[in-house]
Amino acid sequence: MATYGNGNDAPAVAVWGNLHLKSGLAAARSGNLASADAHWREAHEAAQRLGGDRDDYRLCFGPTNVNIWSVALAVEALDGTEVVKRSERFEIPTHTQRERSGHHWIDVVRGFLLHGDHDKATQSLYRA
Secondary structure, rough: OOOOOOOOHHHHHHHHHHHHHHHHHHHHHHEEEEEEEEHHHHHHHHHHOOOOOOHHHHOOOOHHHEEEEHHHHHHOOHHHHHHHHOOOOOOOOOOOOHHHHHHHHHHHHHHHHHOOOOHHHHHHHHHH
């Protein structure tokens, strides 16, 4: 992974990772999930370097948010099957900001709708 500065500045690493998430969003919306996932992997590496969730500059960046974004990117690419698979890979920690966990569950709802599972979409909506 390319690094910003010497790589020891946690807020800079969080900004770096967040920029990759935003770039991944643009790629997913253009239909390029492979490029979106490449940006996600860069963000994932940055989150692993931080070792925990942070909120520098109100970015809410870290392993939890990167996992949430893995689902969001598949939603933006309109790949319901991938949304379902990705959402089953992790649990949202209880310390997660409600805004982030709520957004995640709304994305899961969208994924189940794309996947054609209306019952699980409804269950996820109640969780949101």
